[in-house]
Amino acid sequence: MTEMTPVTDAAAAKAPKVPALPDAQTVTEVKHWTDRLFSFRCTRPASLRFRSGEFVMIGLMGDVNPKTGKQKPLLRAYSIASPSWDEEMEFYSIKVQDGPLTSKLQHIKVGDEVILRPKPVGTLVHDALIPGKRIWFFATGTGFAPFASLLREPETYEKFDEVIITHTCREVGELTYGRELIEALKDDELLNEVIGEGFWKKIKYYPTTTREESPKMGRITDLMRSGEAFEDLGVPPLNPDTDRAMICGNLAFNLELKDLFENTYGLEEGANSKPAHFVVEKAFLD
Ligand SMILES: Cc1cc2nc3c(=O)[nH]c(=O)nc-3n(C[C@H](O)[C@H](O)[C@H](O)COP(=O)(O)OP(=O)(O)OC[C@H]3O[C@@H](n4cnc5c(N)ncnc54)[C@H](O)[C@@H]3O)c2cc1C
Ligand SMILES: NC(=O)c1ccc[n+]([C@@H]2O[C@H](COP(=O)([O-])OP(=O)(O)OC[C@H]3O[C@@H](n4cnc5c(N)ncnc54)[C@H](OP(=O)(O)O)[C@@H]3O)[C@@H](O)[C@H]2O)c1
Numbered sequence: 001m002t003e004m005t006p007v008t009d010a011a012a013a014k015a016p017k018v019p020a021l022p023d024a025q026t027v028t029e030v031k032h033w034t035d036r037l038f039s040f041r042c043t044r045p046a047s048l049r050f051r052s053g054e055f056v057m058i059g060l061m062g063d064v065n066p067k068t069g070k071q072k073p074l075l076r077a078y079s080i081a082s083p084s085w086d087e088e089m090e091f092y093s094i095k096v097q098d099g100p101l102t103s104k105l106q107h108i109k110v111g112d113e114v115i116l117r118p119k120p121v122g123t124l125v126h127d128a129l130i131p132g133k134r135i136w137f138f139a140t141g142t143g144f145a146p147f148a149s150l151l152r153e154p155e156t157y158e159k160f161d162e163v164i165i166t167h168t169c170r171e172v173g174e175l176t177y178g179r180e181l182i183e184a185l186k187d188d189e190l191l192n193e194v195i196g197e198g199f200w201k202k203i204k205y206y207p208t209t210t211r212e213e214s215p216k217m218g219r220i221t222d223l224m225r226s227g228e229a230f231e232d233l234g235v236p237p238l239n240p241d242t243d244r245a246m247i248c249g250n251l252a253f254n255l256e257l258k259d260l261f262e263n264t265y266g267l268e269e270g271a272n273s274k275p276a277h278f279v280v281e282k283a284f285l286d
Pocket of ligand 1: 078080093098099100283285
């Protein structure tokens, strides 16, 4: 039998203190979509105002530094997947098995705390685009996250007659989060009431896969160059008079689309300070 050592005040004072999380928010829901993808919802800081499409820094406390005995927050940029009006925050995340943050974040459960720095920034916002007829959202992988926000944002439908969302992933299962979110818009009573009954009919969803069989195979960039994507969608190629676009994917994807937009379709890149035809943001840093 092991004898229990009574905890004295002196011993307690010596024990390493676990710091309370700064900017802590409580996890309210966790959903795992594949072995590489999950989403979660958490409480929203009362003072946080953001524009749909922006990102914030989120994270967890890092490990205790054995030399100093101190812990530092381990933070990463995350697109806010929920719209600006939502009472809670939603995030859509990769699980990188040896990733400093997501190797731990993927294990969060309802009731756990995450750190959320309430300083939203980003270029994928309506303010960075001039008015147009049709808006395109181009995503690969977790680059869908800012569009999960913008697809639930009333301003998207107030400003545009047509909303086209393309999502290219390696495998079919990686499309599920986006597909279910878009399908749920039809039955979203609040959005149908606020934006207008049947607002979701403005959406054209174009999912493609590159490494697993699905109804539409191929990279969206190749499907645009060949004209197949426009034929499938029943719309003409992008045109600066009518089309606006937001891009969020891996670096090579972003650069390829930017080149296509500027040199083939004649679109100009915009920014918060200088709105124009399209905006770009990295889905992650390589
Ligand atoms: C502006 C911005 C917004 C971002 N928004 C999101 C988001 O909404 N959801 C999200 O999951 N990540 C997002 N990221 C990436 C995120 O910041 C982290 O890189 C990610 O959470 C992994 O963190 P980590 O510490 O586990 O690994 P890290 O050390 O950050 O990354 C390790 C490696 O994993 C790969 N990787 C990292 N993130 C991704 C990803 N999202 N998809 C595919 N491969 C990746 C890269 O090759 C990277 O070098 C965003 C990044 C930026 C710059
Ligand atoms: N997804 C997985 O199953 C998986 C599994 C284990 C590890 N990883 C690692 O995780 C990291 C990220 O993988 P990810 O799949 O999330 O993202 P990703 O490599 O950025 O690929 C996402 C999608 O974007 C497409 N794409 C890539 N570059 C493009 C470009 N220039 N133009 C148009 N489309 C482009 C890919 O097509 P292509 O398939 O043609 O490249 C794929 O369909 C990679 O380092 C990868 O090695 C991924």
